[in-house]
Each structure stands twice: as C-alpha cells, then as structure tokens.
Amino acid sequence: MTLKKINRAVWTERWPAPAKLNLMLRITGQRSDGYHLLQTVFQFIDLCDWITFHPVGNGVVSLQKTIPGVPEADDLTIRAAKLLKAETGCEQGVCIEVEKNLPMGGGLGGGSSDAATTLVVLNELWNLNLSRERLAELGLTLGADVPVFVYGYSSWAEGIGEKLERIDVPEQWVVLIRPDCHVDTKEVFLAKDLTRNSKSIRIVDFIAGQHQNDCLGVVRERYQPVKDALVELSEFSEARLTGTGACVFAQFDSKKAAVSAYRSLQKKWQVYLVKGVNESPLFSRLKAGN
Structure with missing residues (x-):
C-alpha cells in the first residue's frame, strides 16, 4: 500500500493504535535464543488506544504523561520514536500523548500497537520515507507483535510472529x-x-x-x-x-x-x-x- 504524504496540518490529530486478537496460536518449537516458534492468525478489532503527536523544536522525544508503572525511557512509543531518529539521523523532536484504552497484560498487543502507530505516523510526519518493510524490521527489535501492526492487515503469522501473510477472515x-x-x-x-x-x-x-x-x-x-x-x-x-x-x-x-x-x-x-x-x-x- 502506497500512502501519500500526510500534511503537516495534521500533526495534532489523534491516531488509532488498535488491539489485535489471536484467532489461534500454536507453538511449534523453540529457538536457541529462547524465542518460541509459532503459528498464529492476527485480526484487528475496533478497540484502540489513541495517540497524538505534538512537534517540538528542540529535538527531544518525550511523553506528555507517563503510564503508571512504566518509566518514560521504557515506554514503547518513546523507544520507537528514538529508534526512527537513530535510523535516519532525524533531528526533529516530538511530545507524544497517549490515550490508553487497551488493558495492559491483556493479550491485545497494546504496547506493540502503540509502537507501530508511532513508527508509521512519525515516518510520515517527519518525511523519513522508510518503507513499510523497513519499519516492520525496526518494529521487530521492539517486540514480536509490532510487525503485524505495521503491516496493517489480518495475517497468518509464523516464525516468532514476524513472517506475515495476508489473510481475510470473517469480520464478526x-x-x-x-x-x-x-x-x-x-x-x-x-x-x-x-x-x-x-x-x-x-x-x-x-x-x-x-x-x-x-x-x-x-x-x-x-x-x-x-x-x-x-x-x-x-x-x-x-x-x-x-x-x-x-x-x-x-x-x-x-x-x-x-x-x-x-x-x-x-x-x-x-x-x-x-x-x-x-x-x-x-x-x-x-x-x-x-
């Protein structure tokens, strides 16, 4: 999917970070590094966190409000934004505002989805021109579920969840x-x-x-x-x-x-x-x- 550039005027719009469901999950093995090999089917649901990106001129990446129990440096949106800057040399800054609706520890992929929305939207707002494939590769370093949120479509997944094949399933x-x-x-x-x-x-x-x-x-x-x-x-x-x-x-x-x-x-x-x-x-x- 090729997306046109987002106009700077939408910097302060709210962007969805949707939840996912695993419609099945089979564990087929384990790698030497401890990661489990699996087969799963991801489908999105229309329950979302909402993220707003506010441009700042000093190059700093920060959160408007931290999530209780999660230090700002560990927040996946912060890590995603800093990863983009390190990858591209981008000198712009951003203050990230997260409206958290997805429960933590619920199996809905909330943190991974927040990270993916940050990667995808800042890639556009900062005019970085990274491909969807490269964003998914960067996302994988943040978490095994991030690539499917970057990919953006229901998927049959294998490996540790990063090998994705588009699949259409009933929207129930x-x-x-x-x-x-x-x-x-x-x-x-x-x-x-x-x-x-x-x-x-x-x-x-x-x-x-x-x-x-x-x-x-x-x-x-x-x-x-x-x-x-x-x-x-x-x-x-x-x-x-x-x-x-x-x-x-x-x-x-x-x-x-x-x-x-x-x-x-x-x-x-x-x-x-x-x-x-x-x-x-x-x-x-x-x-x-x-």
Whole structure:
C-alpha cells in the first residue's frame, strides 16, 4: 500500500493504535535464543488506544504523561520514536500523548500497537520515507507483535510472529472480557507444562476450524479469573484466549447475539462489545485522510 504524504496540518490529530486478537496460536518449537516458534492468525478489532503527536523544536522525544508503572525511557512509543531518529539521523523532536484504552497484560498487543502507530505516523510526519518493510524490521527489535501492526492487515503469522501473510477472515462481532488479573507472558512461556511441539498446520486447516491456543491450558490453571471468564463466556459462544491473555473473547455471527451476551456479562465483568476488522483502523484512517 502506497500512502501519500500526510500534511503537516495534521500533526495534532489523534491516531488509532488498535488491539489485535489471536484467532489461534500454536507453538511449534523453540529457538536457541529462547524465542518460541509459532503459528498464529492476527485480526484487528475496533478497540484502540489513541495517540497524538505534538512537534517540538528542540529535538527531544518525550511523553506528555507517563503510564503508571512504566518509566518514560521504557515506554514503547518513546523507544520507537528514538529508534526512527537513530535510523535516519532525524533531528526533529516530538511530545507524544497517549490515550490508553487497551488493558495492559491483556493479550491485545497494546504496547506493540502503540509502537507501530508511532513508527508509521512519525515516518510520515517527519518525511523519513522508510518503507513499510523497513519499519516492520525496526518494529521487530521492539517486540514480536509490532510487525503485524505495521503491516496493517489480518495475517497468518509464523516464525516468532514476524513472517506475515495476508489473510481475510470473517469480520464478526466480538464480546471481549477483561478478567481482573495481569498475565505474565514470560511466566507462561517459561512454564514446563507449556506445549512446545504442536504440529504445523496450513491456512486451510485454520479455516476448517483448527484454532487452538497452546497457551490456554497453562493460563487457565494459573489464573482463576481467566478460567471463570472462559466458563461464563462459553455459555453464549465458544470462548477463546487471545495471546497469553488475560483477555478472553467469543465471536458472534450477529450483532443481536453479541449485544445479548454483552448485556448479560457486563453485570459482573469488565466487558467490551467490538467488531473484528481485517484492515487496521490506523491504515483505514491514513487512506481516508488522503
């Protein structure tokens, strides 16, 4: 996708950093450096963080407001902006304002999405002319999920998540529950009872209904709120875990059925009614602005 340059007048517009779902997740091996090899299917949902970029003239990269518990230097938007400057020699500065809506530790890719939006939008605002492929390579140094957000379309992914192939999947209504817990991704991947030798499948197998998540058993047994959410959501549709969780979701063919489940569950849970989308809201927004 070739995007026209963004006009400087939109510097202070809000840009979406959407959440993703893992519609399946198979762990097929482990590299010598500890990274796990996997197969997964990413789809975006229309639940987003929102990021605004304010130009500054002193070359400094800063956050308007830090996220509690995350030092500014560790924030992925800051690291992404500084990575762009180091890659290109850009001397411009930016103050980054993040409206945080995606729960941390939820398996929705919030930090990775924030980083990707920063890479993509600042590449345009700073007129750096880096290719989408190069942005994805830079993003991979920040996190394994960043490339799919840079790529911007539902994807079949392999490797550690960076080998992407475009895939169209049904854009269904989704009910998403955020259990009251934070899942430690590192703990899950270090678990001795985690399946690490799943047989590789093909896209056609996924389409036929093979959408297991190999992290599910580990997370369900270690995090009771996740287990409870899966049980209650499964009363309405097949309940699944995204990534390593903690968020669980179910897809619905009709908005009416999704709304019914949402209303029943919101009495007890923090729940979201969202729509699965194949094109990232970020790139839909970029195209609409040109």
